[in-house]
Amino acid sequence: MQYTLSILVENQAGVLSKISGLFSRRGFNIDSLAVGVTNDPGVSRITIVANGDEYVVEQLEKQLNKVIPVIKVKRLNEGEFISRELILIKVHCAASKRAEIIKTAEIMQAKIVDAAPSCVTVEYCETSARVKTLIDMLKPYGIREIVRTGTIAIDRGNAAVSV
Amino acid sequence: MISGAEIMVKCLEAEGVKVVFGYPGATICPFYDKIYDSTTIRHILVRQEQNAAHMASGYARCSASGIPGVCVATSGPGATNLITGIATAYTDSIPLVAITGQVRSDLLGRDVFQEADITGACEPFVKHSYIVKKTEDLPRVFKEAFHIASTGRKGPVLIDIPMDIQENEIEEFVYPESVNIIGYKPNTKGHAIQVKRAVEAIKKSRRPLIVSGGGVLLSGVKPKFQAFADKTGIPVISTMMGIGVMPSEHELYLGMLGTHGKTVANLGDRAVAAPHQMSENTTVIHIDIDPAEIGKNVKTEIPIVGDMKNVMNMLIESIGDYKVSNQWQETVKTWKKDFLRVPPVFEGFVEPRTLVAHLSAMLRSKAILVADVGQNQIWCANNFRIREGRFLTTGGMGTMGYSIPAAVGAKLARPNRDVVVVCGDGSFQMSMNELATIAGNKLAIKIIIMRNHRLGMVRELQDKNYNCRHSATILQGDPDFLKIAEAYGIDHAEANSNEEAEEIIKGMVNSDKPFILVCNVYPDTPSI
Numbered sequence: 032m033q034y035t036l037s038i039l040v041e042n043q044a045g046v047l048s049k050i051s052g053l054f055s056r057r058g059f060n061i062d063s064l065a066v067g068v069t070n071d072p073g074v075s076r077i078t079i080v081a082n083g084d085e086y087v088v089e090q091l092e093k094q095l096n097k098v099i100p101v102i103k104v105k106r107l108n109e110g111e112f113i114s115r116e117l118i119l120i121k122v123h124c125a126a127s128k129r130a131e132i133i134k135t136a137e138i139m140q141a142k143i144v145d146a147a148p149s150c151v152t153v154e155y156c157e158t159s160a161r162v163k164t165l166i167d168m169l170k171p172y173g174i175r176e177i178v179r180t181g182t183i184a185i186d187r188g189n190a191a192v193s194v
Numbered sequence: 195m196i197s198g199a200e201i202m203v204k205c206l207e208a209e210g211v212k213v214v215f216g217y218p219g220a221t222i223c224p225f226y227d228k229i230y231d232s233t234t235i236r237h238i239l240v241r242q243e244q245n246a247a248h249m250a251s252g253y254a255r256c257s258a259s260g261i262p263g264v265c266v267a268t269s270g271p272g273a274t275n276l277i278t279g280i281a282t283a284y285t286d287s288i289p290l291v292a293i294t295g296q297v298r299s300d301l302l303g304r305d306v307f308q309e310a311d312i313t314g315a316c317e318p319f320v321k322h323s324y325i326v327k328k329t330e331d332l333p334r335v336f337k338e339a340f341h342i343a344s345t346g347r348k349g350p351v352l353i354d355i356p357m358d359i360q361e362n363e364i365e366e367f368v369y370p371e372s373v374n375i376i377g378y379k380p381n382t383k384g385h386a387i388q389v390k391r392a393v394e395a396i397k398k399s400r401r402p403l404i405v406s407g408g409g410v411l412l413s414g415v416k417p418k419f420q421a422f423a424d425k426t427g428i429p430v431i432s433t434m435m436g437i438g439v440m441p442s443e444h445e446l447y448l449g450m451l452g453t454h455g456k457t458v459a460n461l462g463d464r465a466v467a468a469p470h471q472m473s474e475n476t477t478v479i480h481i482d483i484d485p486a487e488i489g490k491n492v493k494t495e496i497p498i499v500g501d502m503k504n505v506m507n508m509l510i511e512s513i514g515d516y517k518v519s520n521q522w523q524e525t526v527k528t529w530k531k532d533f534l535r536v537p538p539v540f541e542g543f544v545e546p547r548t549l550v551a552h553l554s555a556m557l558r559s560k561a562i563l564v565a566d567v568g569q570n571q572i573w574c575a576n577n578f579r580i581r582e583g584r585f586l587t588t589g590g591m592g593t594m595g596y597s598i599p600a601a602v603g604a605k606l607a608r609p610n611r612d613v614v615v616v617c618g619d620g621s622f623q624m625s626m627n628e629l630a631t632i633a634g635n636k637l638a639i640k641i642i643i644m645r646n647h648r649l650g651m652v653r654e655l656q657d658k659n660y661n662c663r664h665s666a667t668i669l670q671g672d673p674d675f676l677k678i679a680e681a682y683g684i685d686h687a688e689a690n691s692n693e694e695a696e697e698i699i700k701g702m703v704n705s706d707k708p709f710i711l712v713c714n715v716y717p718d719t720p721s722i
Contacts (some may be wrong), residue, residue, distance in 0.1 A: 041377060044325075045313065052317055070331040093486035099342060102377040194376070 033062070034088050035107045035114065035184050037192045038077040042068060050101070052073040053094050058085055063116070063159075065181030074102065074194055080159075080182050105192045107184055114184040117156045117186060118168065119144070121171035124151045132172060139165045150175055195363040198329040199224035202293070202360065202560045203232050205336035208369040209233055210261050213253060213606050215246040217521075219268020221308065222295030224360035238606065238635060241627040243267040245599035247279020248625075251288045252603025255586055256562060258416070259710045262289035262351075263344040263603060268310030269295045273354070275316060277713040278593060281319035283350045285590025286435065287344040287412060290350035291336075292320075299327065313354050321349035333369050348382030348412055380481065381572040384500030389508045392479045392496050393630040396513065399477065399523050402428045405451065408435030409483060409588070413502040420444075422510055427518040429526040431459040434575055434589035441552075442579040445527060452573045454721055458529045481505050495568040540716035544695050546573045547642045549617065549713065552692070553637040554579040557701050561612035562586060562654070566597035566621035569650035574616050585609065595624030598641065602628060605637045612703055619669060629682040629708075638706045640699075643675055646715040649715040654721060679710040 040046045046065060054061050065078045084092070086103035088106060095104045124132050128150070136143055136153050139161070155165050159182055166177070187190065199540070202225050205213065215238045226678045229237055240246040250263025257263075262522075263283075267276050271383050273294040276410075283290045296302070313323040313440060322342050325336045332355075339351040343475040410419050419439055423430050423446050431448045439717045440447035448458030454483035480494040481502065488497040498505055537547045550573050554561065559581040565574035571587050586604060588596045597615045605613040622643050632639055679686035685707055693719050694715050702709040 045317075045323075048314070049317060056318055064697070090486070090490065093488075097486055099375060099378050 032084060032090070033080065033111065033120065034177055035080050035182065036077075036079045036081075036092070036186060037105045037107055038079065038095060038097070038101060039069070039103040039192060039194060040075050040077060040098075041102060042073050042075045046075070046098075046100045047077070048081075049098050050095065054079075055093065055096070057087075057090075059087060059091070063181035065183050069182070069193075071194065076192075078181065078183050102194055103192060107186065110188070111188075112184045112186050114158055114182050115156055116159055116162055116180050116182045118152070118162050118165075118177065118179040120153045120155070120169055120174060121150055121176040122153060122169050123175060124149060128172055132169070137170050139168065141165055195365065196367050197224065197228070197361060197363045198332055198355070199228040200354070201329065201332045201364075201367050202237070202336070203228045204367050205333055205369060206264065207232065207234055209336070209340045210259060211264050211600040213238060214264040214266055215240055215245050215249040215253070215603070216266030216293075217241075217246060217272060218266075219270075219272045219295060219308070221297055222266060222272070222293075222360075223267040223356045224357060225266070225295070225355075234309075236606075237552075238602070238631060240599070241626075241630050242432070243275035244273050244277075244279045244595075245602075245625055245628050245631075247276050247290065247292060247323070248596050248599035249282060249338040249394070249414075249603035249606075250290050250292075251279065251283045251286070252586060252600030253607045254283075254289050254603070255411075255600075255607075256584060256604040257607035258343060258420070261338065262291045262340055263289050263349075264293065266293045267295070268308065268502070269297055270310045270610045272308075274310055276312075276321065277316055278591075280316055280350045280352065282588050282591040282593040282596065284319045284321070286588055287348050287590075288407065289348040291343050292316075292337050292350055292352045294352065294354045295360070296325065296354045296356040298314045298358045300358070302356065313352060316352050319350070320352045321347075323352040323354065323710050325354040326356070326359050327541055328358050329364050334361070334373075336375050337370045338375060341543070342375070342378060346378075346382070378479075379498050380483065381485070382501035382504060382506050384481075384498055384505035386508065388496060389505065389512055390499045392498060393494060393509065393512045393516075395477045395479060396426075396428070397516055401535070402432045402517065402518060404428050405440045406430055406436040407434065409481075409502050410436060410439045411584075413483075413500045415506050418510065419502070420505045422506060422513075424664075425510070426513060426516055426639070427523050429523075434571075434587060437575055437578075437585040438583070441581050445530065448526065448530060450575050454575070456576055466672065491625035500571045502721075507567035533681045539692070540719070542690050542714075543716040543719075544644070544692055545715035546713065546715050546719060547577045549642075549692050549695050550577040550578060552696060553614065553616075553699065554581060556696065557583075557612045557614065557656075557703055558599075559583065560608075561602075561614060562608060564601040564613065564615045564617070566605060567592045567594045567651075568618045568621055569719070569721045570616050570618045570621065570644050571648075572651075576722065594621045597621060598625045598628045598632075598639075599717050600636060601641075602631055602635075605639050606635075607682050613638075615639060617641065617643055618650060619643055619647065619672060619675070620649045622675070623672070626678065629678070629684060629710075633682045633684055636707070638708055640702050640709045640711070641720070642695075642699075642713060644713050644715045646717045646719065647672065648717050650717075650719075651721065675710065675712045683709045684710055688712045688714070690714050
């Protein structure tokens with residue numbers, strides 16, 4: 032089961048290692064992790080996507096709540112949140128293939144942000160699933176490099192994870 | 195103007211700290227220079243830093259004040275030596291504040307002499323840690339550290355203080371009156387509706403049983419707990435950390451559960467609560483101050499998160515005149531009678547289980563027994579007939595060498611009580627360097643060494659699971675412990691039978707000096 036945790040923490044040194052330590056100590060992998068400051072400069076948000084069964088997630092939530100600088104932990108409910116990740120893909124692109132790749136990017140609503148004689152760089156900001164689709168579509172041309180952020184997520188509607 | 199080091203001492207004084215355990219070194223020198231002048235804090239110089247943490251732990255467990263134990267070490271090896279002691283306190287939920295010196299802040303990360311990332315290294319073993327970046331922060335950090343260590347689920351907090359932060363001076367010292375940590379608001383109250391559900395479940399149950407852990411002792415609720423058991427007649431078993439919640443001789447107390455526990459306690463446990471073979475009809479009520487413990491290892495039907503102090507009051511109030519059925523009470527009493535047995539005696543040796551069983555009667559009722567780790571721990575846990583005193587051991591981490599330093603802490607916290615150590619010849623040698631601390635401070639601690647020339651617990655495992663291949667469990671080259679005692683100027687004796695041992699113990703308890711009694715134990719004596 033994949034789950035997404037939205038964690039508010041006090042913005043102080045060492046918090047990130049405390050939190051990642053909770054995962055690694057139990058032998059759990061983190062699929063993605065994103066950190067950024069919130070509207071309150073003293074508070075950061077950490078968004079973690081990971082895998083585990085109900086017992087694992089419940090334990091992690093409880094253990095995260097025990098970390099002193101952690102202010103709030105919320106597991107986002109499937110289907111009730113919007114998530115995005117940003118990816119930059121550098122694709123091999125001979126002149127003859129350029130039109131095809133531009134078309135593909137257009138279909139997916141991705142942007143070409145850089146070009147060179149033998150490659151282009153595509154920028155895409157979407158859900159993990161859509162990002163995977165784009166990667167699959169560009170793979171046949173030869174991918175030189177992928178750079179992506181961790182997933183960030185926000186509740187739909189009025190709900191909010193705030194201090 | 196006031197220096198960081200002076201502020202550190204003032205913070206400790208403001209918290210009411212009376213004793214700190216430590217070992218100096220270059221980066222903690224500014225602090226040591228200031229504590230030299232303190233008129234209210236006594237510093238106990240240890241012989242190895244790990245033992246400073248164990249002493250602070252023993253002190254915290256026995257002191258009436260509830261103030262965390264304090265240990266101090268220098269940077270680098272001093273700090274890393276503390277880790278095992280800190281980890282031991284963490285697993286046993288003991289409130290501790292550990293203070294370490296650190297290299298100057300402008301040298302951090304340059305791998306200079308005696309630099310170690312101690313906050314990083316201790317991270318899995320502390321409730322929280324600080325590395326202080328500004329002298330101005332010291333009062334707040336100390337206030338928070340003592341608060342965090344002693345509230346909620348208790349545990350160790352580490353404060354790492356670079357040398358320049360200790361040396362820098364600020365205008366004035368103001369100790370904060372309160373703390374406000376946005377992410378730390380432990381729930382101690384206990385949920386009324388959950389308590390009501392729990393009481394209903396108890397009333398419906400045919401065979402209710404209390405399994406008590408160390409939390410009852412840590413929250414200082416022992417008298418109320420005993421009153422609750424007496425009033426309701428619900429039998430009690432305990433974990434190793436919970437030993438002492440009831441007097442051993444109490445008719446409702448069945449002993450310690452677990453693989454090395456008492457058969458009778460496990461019988462009770464199996465009848466109602468063994469996690470792996472619990473019947474569908476068993477309802478588990480789990481009371482814990484740490485919400486993360488609920489459901490972690492035992493499936494729980496009715497969780498109550500809160501401090502036992504509050505939850506006990508609520509339980510007593512809402513249970514009313516409830517009393518368990520006579521039939522269940524009688525069953526429990528028969529079990530207790532049926533399982534009384536006397537271990538066989540080997541000629542020319544002390545029978546340790548019998549000796550420990552008789553020990554309590556030779557001590558005053560509030561005596562503190564400190565057991566180490568290994569067979570000696572199991573002999574004590576199952577046989578010591580605790581009355582109003584304490585049984586200290588490390589049930590979580592199982593750190594060998596715990597008993598002697600923990601006893602030092604206990605004796606300093608309770609100078610008027612008998613403090614007795616029971617250890618093996620293996621565990622004795624893990625912290626016998628602290629005999630100097632005992633002798634130097636004239637602490638009347640009585641040490642009973644159960645000598646079998648074996649690492650007995652491991653050897654037992656080897657007998658059972660490794661085809662009796664005694665790999666590295668036979669102790670060779672041990673010194674003459676009596677001569678060791680002699681060298682430290684500590685009174686001593688040796689016993690080869692229980693009569694002899696008991697005669698010596700009766701004599702030594704009345705002396706106000708430390709004592710070492712070496713009991714020769716038959717090597718094949720089992721744990722249980």
